Amino acid sequence: MSKLRNRTVFITGASRGIGRAIALACARQGANVVIAAKSDTPHPKLPGTIHTVAEEVREAGGQALPLVLDVRDEKQIRQRIDEAGEHFGGIDALVNNAGAIRLTGVEKLKVSRYDLMHQVNARAVMACSQAALPWLKESDQAHILSLSPPLNLNTRWFAQYGPYTTTKYAMTMLSLGMAEEFKRYGIAVNTLWPKTLIATAAIEFEVGGPQLMAQGRKPDIMADAAVSILGRSPDTMTGQNLIDEDLLRQDGMTDFEHYRYEPGDKPLMPDLFLD
Template identity: 85%
Template sequence: MNSLNNRTVFITGGSRGIGRAIALACARQGANVVIAAKSDTPHPKLPGTIHSVAEEIRAAGGQALPLVLDVRDEKLVRERVDEAAEHFGGIDVLVNNAGAIRLTGVENLKASRYDLMHQVNARAVFLCSQAALTWLKASDNAHILSLSPPLNLNTKWFAQYGPYTTTKYAMTMLSMGMAEEFKRYDIAVNCLWPKTLIATAAIEFELGGPQMMAQGRKPEIMADAAVSILNRPGTSLTGQALIDEDVLRDDGVTDFEQYRYAAGDRPLLPDLFLD
């Protein structure tokens, strides 16, 4: 495997949860990590800001650049990507981690919430990838990694929360398209999704609270899988919607108990979109 040492990784929504875990995993390999998120000041309920994560990145052995970014703002996306590239001398990796969720059907979902999910999920993959493309072309091992699921057309995934499902699937479809479109530039484009629920604020506040978190895994499993993907050379792996556990099993990992969020033997819950 190649190392991420001295490579520049631009992560959206990286101030907490899976994004933070990926940032720290990259930092431990000596990466320059750009934390691009909205959380400039502490949230009363949610720990972590771009600045606190930047300190953790430096402590883990990486270089950090915290940037305030709302991925819905096209002009700001371009400015922040260019600022990061100029600061570190380029961009090698884009991780589309920022996300919005509301598990509600069409009947009861406000249009404004649908717009938010579309903009933060699908549209941001388009905007950020397009903005980073010039810099990724110049890298000798460029990757785009989006946190979105394999396409599963079982209607149960559309029945209760079709709006959210379609925005996440759009991320995957855009990634599949970019994998083919950018192959000529030797830019690898993949998606990554967890096999089980990941214990994050989204689970705690949007889905099922602490009880559901206890049936999930730590964000670190996604981080370890992401780093494995980002270490692959060139386009040896591209156009795939990958599952974290499968990636790590391919690397020879057999002990997944280390990733369990809560001690005990409660059954882990599979994540959305996986039958």
């Protein structure tokens, strides 16, 4: 029996990309999935809304609750997390997946864009974790998982897009702090990052365009790694900065070809922050 069956997983930014993949992977394990994102109505360029993903979750075998959520809104965060907890009778895991990216240096970046990245990346980890804490304390399999990288202080990761880097590293530093702070509550706090580029809308529209997609993997590899983490007892893994492929190898997986976005032998591109 799956360790996620009947467990409630609250996922931010879950209407597309990695968030959607994690939602469906949890659903296949029989979880209750809260699809929390701003995407209430269809976007002209990007497929998927909280409602379409909710239907996919149900078809995959999970229970679904789509909720409109802007992770910049502290009051709305608390309302939505409490709504989810009351609907399903608890919350067992929070996945901080919502993200904002702009690979621009200090000279050219608008301060308003930095504010957005800080709010959606770093600030949301604190706000969502704080709001979910009363519910997580009541769970015997409580997890907070944030999609952020290991701390790599090589200056190459700061030289061209220091503002983005600092907001992603802040997510990781908050997670390391919460792992220690929440140990007494039996809550595991970890981060997860891809070893290779993941083919998502963020890559297509914000980073390098469609040509980069062929050098990436599908979001499913991150989803499988996330399920591996969330299914573990909280006392077995906390305070870790995990990499998707490395974690799945520890689980015994050896073949990763099915995760390629496009079949072939084109070299995969390592993701940011990994030397």
